[in-house]
Amino acid sequence: MVESKAIVVGYDGSEPAARAVRWAAKEAAQRKVPLHLVHCTLWPLLTKNLGPVPGIADSGLQHAAENTLQEGVEHANQAAPDVKVLTSLLNGSPRVHLPRISAGQEMLVLGSRGLGGFMGLLVGSVSLEMAATASCPVAVIKPGGDPDGPVMVAVHDPGATAALEDACTAAAAAGARLVIIHVRTVPAGYRLVRDPVDPGAAAEALLDSAVAKARELAPGLTVEKQFLTDTSVPRAILHAAQGARLTVVGTKGHGLVKGSIGSTAHAVLHHAKGPVLVSRRQPAAKAAHES
Known part of the structure; x- marks a missing residue:
């Protein structure tokens, strides 16, 4: 057993x-x-x-x-x-x-x-x-967040599914909504009100794929999607995460120093109001060796 x-x-x-x-x-x-x-x-x-x-x-x-x-x-x-x-x-x-x-x-x-x-x-x-x-x-x-709010996860790469999987698990366990966001960066000074950004086919496809995957992983889960634009990805995530019960971010571990996390996860960890989950996995080779 x-x-x-x-x-x-x-x-x-x-x-x-x-x-x-x-x-x-x-x-x-x-x-x-x-x-x-x-x-x-x-x-x-x-x-x-x-x-x-x-x-x-x-x-x-x-x-x-x-x-x-x-x-x-x-x-x-x-x-x-x-x-x-x-x-x-x-x-x-x-x-x-x-x-x-x-x-x-x-x-x-x-x-x-x-x-x-x-x-x-x-x-x-x-x-x-x-x-x-x-x-x-x-x-x-971290203090803050809404225990009755949704689980929020940011997706950026269609091949990186760890954060989405962790978010689905957390939302399903809590009986909470899952909000999937994707952020497109725009140049500083871009006039978003006058010239709204078209998300484009690739971004829409990424979000739709993530929603479909979430519903496959956790049938019956209420899933929403949001397309955001900002000059800063962390800022957009932090703003969207206000009122979330848990914010889930992935990391490729590509920080400037070995053993550090990426800049987006780093910024969210430092400045978020409420719990943050950084999705990490045991290296496949190591896991296979220990099994």
Whole structure:
């Protein structure tokens, strides 16, 4: 019997991580899969004094780590009481453990930790690194969005179907509408009101093909399409995603730095209001080797 793939979520005790755990638990309930809650502690790498302080009950670094993990379980249970919760308390960096544990799983879910001021727009470094390197879809849970809104996915390449597949799965599990958008860029200063852009046969065919594929993947799903024009693809996606329950973007991993995501996914991750799912897949050769 093949075990269900789990939704893996990282928890570090912060409020953004708690938000991610609650979202992940509800998502696991909708998909009828287990939730695997992971807490990574660095203290064992820094000191051997992990035990309780003499004379002080419930003290010590190991106890604190165990309490943090249990706190995460409580967040999950409150959000989705019937979901099976697996737990892992690991010594070391989440950058090391999360890619290994989440490889080939349903998805990896992480919080987004802002840094205040202008830098508050930025996604935390661990979340951004996992979105660029993990071997499964990665959801970064940011505040905002509408839990009753549609799932929105941007399509750009007829051969890239991972994002569409992930969006269909999410929408079908939640019983939500699916909105498929395609953005055509126009030169800066283009007079869109006076000179509207004709989407053209290729763009229309791309959207129609995506709609047909979505209905094939999830029969009965309510699917809508939108053709957008803008001088910036990320800006158009972010504007369209206002009010979405989840925004799904693909990435070819063609960032300027090895292990980074493309510019569109990067911008959406940083500036979106609400959860973002970056569609990633385990390399075919590696998956075949491990199967």
